[in-house]
Amino acid sequence: MRYRKRVLVAVGLGAAVVGGVVGLVETTGSSSTTASVPAAHTAAVPAGSATINVATATVNGKSEQILVDSRGLPLYTYGPDTATASHVSGGLAALWPPLDSAQPTEAGAMGKLSVLADGNGQQVQYNGHFLYTFVSDSPGHVTGQGVQNFFIATPGLSAGSATVQASPPAAQRSGYGY
Numbered sequence: 001m002r003y004r005k006r007v008l009v010a011v012g013l014g015a016a017v018v019g020g021v022v023g024l025v026e027t028t029g030s031s032s033t034t035a036s037v038p039a040a041h042t043a044a045v046p047a048g049s050a051t052i053n054v055a056t057a058t059v060n061g062k063s064e065q066i067l068v069d070s071r072g073l074p075l076y077t078y079g080p081d082t083a084t085a086s087h088v089s090g091g092l093a094a095l096w097p098p099l100d101s102a103q104p105t106e107a108g109a110m111g112k113l114s115v116l117a118d119g120n121g122q123q124v125q126y127n128g129h130f131l132y133t134f135v136s137d138s139p140g141h142v143t144g145q146g147v148q149n150f151f152i153a154t155p156g157l158s159a160g161s162a163t164v165q166a167s168p169p170a171a172q173r174s175g176y177g178y
Helices: 013-018 090-095
Strands: 004-009 021-028 031-038 051-059 062-068 076-078 105-107 113-118 121-126 150-152
Touching (some): 062 150
Parallel strands (some): 051 105
Antiparallel strands (some): 004 021, 076 150
16 A cells, blocks of 8 residues: 655745745655755746747656756646646745746647636646646756646647656556556
């Protein structure tokens, strides 16, 4: 039997935005990941033009083609989102800033880009999936895969389907390669 618990520790969200640190701890079975999150990295991409690129990164120990923003930060989708509504707001949006742009472009990705104006601004969608960054990531480093129901966005993300993660976490892999 597998037990999974998530604990989000935010010591005064107002203090975190001013200059503190937000901590995220995820525990699955016997492994855990802890990420310290500099508050200065919590802002969404400024409105204007955002370019979505394809890059190679290691996701759960495997090399994957992923979508990244113009700064090289990995992009994620959120499981509960629908094609018409983002369910990321408030403190969740502080940790997972929505990709915000009035005129997004793509370089290397072949999906359909669109923009939906909502409470998060001009939120970018790739094949109908809203896109987010994670405050603990840096260019080329994926740390948020599977955390809080966010999954890395890949160039092959299909339109209108449920969010699909690139690779199942190591604890879910079978010994038969599928």
